Amino acid sequence: MQTLSTEDYLKAIYHASQFTSSTVATTSIANKIGAKPSSVTDMFKKLSEQKLVKYEKYQGVSLTNEGVKTALRIVRKHRLWESFLVSHLNFNWDEVHQVAEQLEHIQSEKLTNELERFLDYPTHDPHGDPIPNRALFMKSYNKILLTELPLNKEAVCVGVKDNSSDFLRYLDRRQIGIGTPILVLHREDFDQSLHIQAGNSTLMITQKTAENIYIKP
Amino acid sequence: MQTLSTEDYLKAIYHASQFTSSTVATTSIANKIGAKPSSVTDMFKKLSEQKLVKYEKYQGVSLTNEGVKTALRIVRKHRLWESFLVSHLNFNWDEVHQVAEQLEHIQSEKLTNELERFLDYPTHDPHGDPIPNRALFMKSYNKILLTELPLNKEAVCVGVKDNSSDFLRYLDRRQIGIGTPILVLHREDFDQSLHIQAGNSTLMITQKTAENIYIKP
DNA sequence: AAATATTTTTAGATTAGACTAAATACTATG
DNA sequence: CATAGTATTTAGTCTAATCTAAAAATATTT
Ligand SMILES: [Mn+2]
Ligand SMILES: [Mn+2]
Ligand SMILES: [Mn+2]
Ligand SMILES: [Mn+2]
Numbered sequence: 001m002q003t004l005s006t007e008d009y010l011k012a013i014y015h016a017s018q019f020t021s022s023t024v025a026t027t028s029i030a031n032k033i034g035a036k037p038s039s040v041t042d043m044f045k046k047l048s049e050q051k052l053v054k055y056e057k058y059q060g061v062s063l064t065n066e067g068v069k070t071a072l073r074i075v076r077k078h079r080l081w082e083s084f085l086v087s088h089l090n091f092n093w094d095e096v097h098q099v100a101e102q103l104e105h106i107q108s109e110k111l112t113n114e115l116e117r118f119l120d121y122p123t124h125d126p127h128g129d130p131i132p133n134r135a136l137f138m139k140s141y142n143k144i145l146l147t148e149l150p151l152n153k154e155a156v157c158v159g160v161k162d163n164s165s166d167f168l169r170y171l172d173r174r175q176i177g178i179g180t181p182i183l184v185l186h187r188e189d190f191d192q193s194l195h196i197q198a199g200n201s202t203l204m205i206t207q208k209t210a211e212n213i214y215i216k217p
Numbered sequence: 218m219q220t221l222s223t224e225d226y227l228k229a230i231y232h233a234s235q236f237t238s239s240t241v242a243t244t245s246i247a248n249k250i251g252a253k254p255s256s257v258t259d260m261f262k263k264l265s266e267q268k269l270v271k272y273e274k275y276q277g278v279s280l281t282n283e284g285v286k287t288a289l290r291i292v293r294k295h296r297l298w299e300s301f302l303v304s305h306l307n308f309n310w311d312e313v314h315q316v317a318e319q320l321e322h323i324q325s326e327k328l329t330n331e332l333e334r335f336l337d338y339p340t341h342d343p344h345g346d347p348i349p350n351r352a353l354f355m356k357s358y359n360k361i362l363l364t365e366l367p368l369n370k371e372a373v374c375v376g377v378k379d380n381s382s383d384f385l386r387y388l389d390r391r392q393i394g395i396g397t398p399i400l401v402l403h404r405e406d407f408d409q410s411l412h413i414q415a416g417n418s419t420l421m422i423t424q425k426t427a428e429n430i431y432i433k434p
Numbered sequence: 435a436a437a438t439a440t441t442t443t444t445a446g447a448t449t450a451g452a453c454t455a456a457a458t459a460c461t462a463t464g
Numbered sequence: 465c466a467t468a469g470t471a472t473t474t475a476g477t478c479t480a481a482t483c484t485a486a487a488a489a490t491a492t493t494t
Binding site for chain 2: 085088089090091095098099102103105106107108110111114115117118
């Protein structure tokens with residue numbers, strides 16, 4: 001049985017390792033968790049004793065199979081709760097993260113599985129991220145960043161890379177959300193900004209915005 | 218902002234003070250919480266510093282107004298979650314307590330209030346206990362114990378005093394639940410056992426059972 | 435009211451999780 | 465490849481929440 005804190009570390013390591021093929025560095029976790037590197041080192045040792053990570057001094061960590069499973073169980077709960085908050089409790093997609101951060105630690109298999117059933121086995125959360133099923137398996141779309149979409153090729157927004165409230169509310173104002181059809185009309189060579197058609201409206205977005213939107217062609 | 222542990226103490230003090238007019242004793246909380254009396258003394262001091270309880274050495278504690286409010290906010294969440302688990306997630310009334318014990322600590326006013334709306338403003342939890350509304354006000358039935366019901370007077374089960382899984386499942390087997398109509402047919406003077414009509418069936422229950430069932434005449 | 439029993443508090447220790455400051459190991463640059 | 469710079473670890477401290485053992489206060493019984 002894990003504590004709330006070890007669970008957050010495992011999840012952070014899991015997410016960090018999605019973006020690197022090698023091991024996860026101490027400072028990268030320190031930044032994610034909001035703790036000092038020395039605290040992270042301590043935790044790496046604890047997790048290593050529990051065989052949830054492989055840790056060698058100065059070499060960072062990687063999750064063991066058991067560590068991945070534990071992390072996925074948290075991710076599963078996190079995304080199911082986010083889905084619930086949006087679909088039944090009138091939360092907007094930019095408000096759910098902080099609450100799901102707490103709810104993900106509730107220990108009850110029955111609760112998790114019944115919640116999943118109640119939501120009718122959702123496959124993706126409100127941000128387009130895949131939800132691990134009971135067997136911890138998840139199928140992610142073959143998504144690419146909007147920056148990589150060729151001109152005049154039809155695509156649909158299926159997710160966001162930046163989950164910050166600021167970015168999500170910005171997208172709300174631009175009327176871009178999961179499922180919005182997107183077409184790139186023009187790419188400005190000078191600064192890589194894009195003229196796009198999103199739904200019914202035409203608008204301009206910066207490169208920074210484009211590289212935080214996932215689409216499926 | 219309270220910690221999980223201080224919240225559990227406040228709730229325990231709140232519940233204990235429902236059964237006594239004087240202050241709440243150290244050992245009674247120690248038993249409820251499952252901690253040693255020395256730990257409880259420590260906590261009493263902490264809560265006293267935060268002005269959530271009035272504490273005098275060797276004299277037990279009583280909640281301040283602020284302490285009562287904090288306790289009621291936890292009770293509100295606990296009972297709303299219990300209701301949700303039973304009404305939407307297929308939990309039986311004997312399974313909800315342990316999970317609600319965790320869920321009651323989730324910090325989000327919006328979550329609590331939206332959950333309440335989603336459940337359509339329930340006034341009582343699955344055990345018949347009243348749910349404080351947003352203003353922390355609750356109206357409890359004018360209930361009495363089944364031991365006090367006169368012979369042949371119509372009544373309805375509205376709650377239970379013992380919330381243990383054992384007792385609740387025992388009632389399930391006897392087909393007694395919240396809302397079940399009850400009539401006392403005969404009271405055995407020898408051991409105070411009762412012959413009752415519960416719903417359609419006639420059955421015998423012990424005094425101990427009867428003094429854990431609340432009814433409204 | 436004294437003696438005894440029970441309850442409560444104090445003193446001192448432990449553990450998890452965090453921190454700061456200092457030491458050590460890697461890495462990148464010249 | 466030496467050295468400066470960065471990342472990481474170690475050493476020592478702190479706080480919250482717990483514990484045990486012993487002391488002190490209160491309650492009960494003779
Ligand atoms: Mn979390
Ligand atoms: Mn999400
Ligand atoms: Mn609790
Ligand atoms: Mn209840």
